[in-house]
Amino acid sequence: MSHPDLVADVAALDSRELARLEMEIADRYMGGLPWGSIAWGFGNLVFWLSLWPLTLSGLLPLWAAFPLACISVSLGYLPSHEAQHYIIARPGERLFWLNELLGHLSTIPLLLPYRVARLTHYEHHIHTNDPELDPDIGTRAANGWDFIRRSIAGRQPGARAAASYGATLQRLATPEAGRAVRDALIYQLVFLAVLFGMAWTGHALEAALIWWLPRHVAQTYIGFYLSWAPHHPANETGRYSNTRAFRSHLGNILTMGMQYHIVHHLHPRIPLMRTPAAYWALRPILAARGCDLERL
Amino acid sequence: MAKFILTRVFQAMPLLFGLGFLGPLFSEILQRSGLPLPASIPTLAVGMAIGGVWGAIALRTGRWL
Numbered sequence: 001m002s003h004p005d006l007v008a009d010v011a012a013l014d015s016r017e018l019a020r021l022e023m024e025i026a027d028r029y030m031g032g033l034p035w036g037s038i039a040w041g042f043g044n045l046v047f048w049l050s051l052w053p054l055t056l057s058g059l060l061p062l063w064a065a066f067p068l069a070c071i072s073v074s075l076g077y078l079p080s081h082e083a084q085h086y087i088i089a090r091p092g093e094r095l096f097w098l099n100e101l102l103g104h105l106s107t108i109p110l111l112l113p114y115r116v117a118r119l120t121h122y123e124h125h126i127h128t129n130d131p132e133l134d135p136d137i138g139t140r141a142a143n144g145w146d147f148i149r150r151s152i153a154g155r156q157p158g159a160r161a162a163a164s165y166g167a168t169l170q171r172l173a174t175p176e177a178g179r180a181v182r183d184a185l186i187y188q189l190v191f192l193a194v195l196f197g198m199a200w201t202g203h204a205l206e207a208a209l210i211w212w213l214p215r216h217v218a219q220t221y222i223g224f225y226l227s228w229a230p231h232h233p234a235n236e237t238g239r240y241s242n243t244r245a246f247r248s249h250l251g252n253i254l255t256m257g258m259q260y261h262i263v264h265h266l267h268p269r270i271p272l273m274r275t276p277a278a279y280w281a282l283r284p285i286l287a288a289r290g291c292d293l294e295r296l
Numbered sequence: 297m298a299k300f301i302l303t304r305v306f307q308a309m310p311l312l313f314g315l316g317f318l319g320p321l322f323s324e325i326l327q328r329s330g331l332p333l334p335a336s337i338p339t340l341a342v343g344m345a346i347g348g349v350w351g352a353i354a355l356r357t358g359r360w361l
Contacts, residue, residue, distance in 0.1 A: 200320055
């Protein structure tokens with residue numbers, strides 16, 4: 001919890017002093033190697049991959065594999081998210097290869113190429129809640145049920161939201177964006193080849209229940225907690241107003257730490273597992289800035 | 297040339313997905329459910345009909361659901 005002295009102190013600070021204090025506190029939570037996220041990313045991929053031989057050999061029934069696959073595919077995004085922000089290592093550092101490896105591998109079950117994820121996520125940070133430029137603006141919805149309805153509608157072949165990442169890469173028009181488009185094409189073709197190949201060799205149900213449907217479930221779950229909930233109502237674009245803190249009945253772990261997502265938007269290089277502690281340390285400053293901290 | 301082919305393939309994807317994946321998937325579901333089919337209609341034919349028609353509708357309307 002926030003130190004009472006800090007709560008009293010920040011009220012007397014002007015904007016510049018608040019910014020300095022905010023950076024000073026945030027700095028304490030940056031740095032170091034997030035081993036938890038690294039183990040999570042690689043371990044989760046191995047877990048998901050193991051579901052294939054386990055079900056195909058009959059060791060694991062499909063009814064049990066399906067919920068496990070839904071959880072695993074949903075867990076695939078956040079380790080890559082740490083890599084997208086170079087939290088494991090920055091370009092030129094000794095462990096940069098590990099950063100990139102984690103980024104590329106952990107989102108394979110989600111079928112989200114690392115380059116696409118990184119470039120579009122940076123655009124989301126720069127243009128949060130901008131109706132034209134935020135690639136995640138399609139998750140804006142009146143309430144949770146409206147989000148689920150829109151999320152499913154947004155994945156239909158003719159939906160505008162389905163093309164938002166492609167449109168963002170096209171707008172960026174950089175060589176890296178070109179490589180991201182190529183990656184997305186390869187991912188899609190490999191995904192379809194696996195689905196079609198398994199379907200025509202008598203394993204359509206395995207493909208559907210370990211990859212195809214879990215990916216849809218994960219996209220909805222991730223979109224809900226990583227995008228809709230922390231940005232709702234997604235009308236503000238200011239640094240201290242474009243993201244909120246919220247309290248969920250599911251708690252911190254089942255919301256994948258997103259109750260504290262406001263800390264990530266303000267200081268993206270703070271590792272995920274330290275955002276709760278950073279939030280409580282920064283809370284008086286965020287309150288002084290007028291952030292929406294709801295009941296958290 | 298490759299770009300042209302890929303564009304056409306992805307434009308037709310709902311139909312291809314219906315035939316390439318949903319058809320065999322419905323066939324497997326029918327097989328495992330043990331639902332009796334009239335005469336000697338193979339489950340794959342029924343699956344392909346459902347997948348193909350659904351894919352064609354998705355291709356035309358831009359919506360699966």
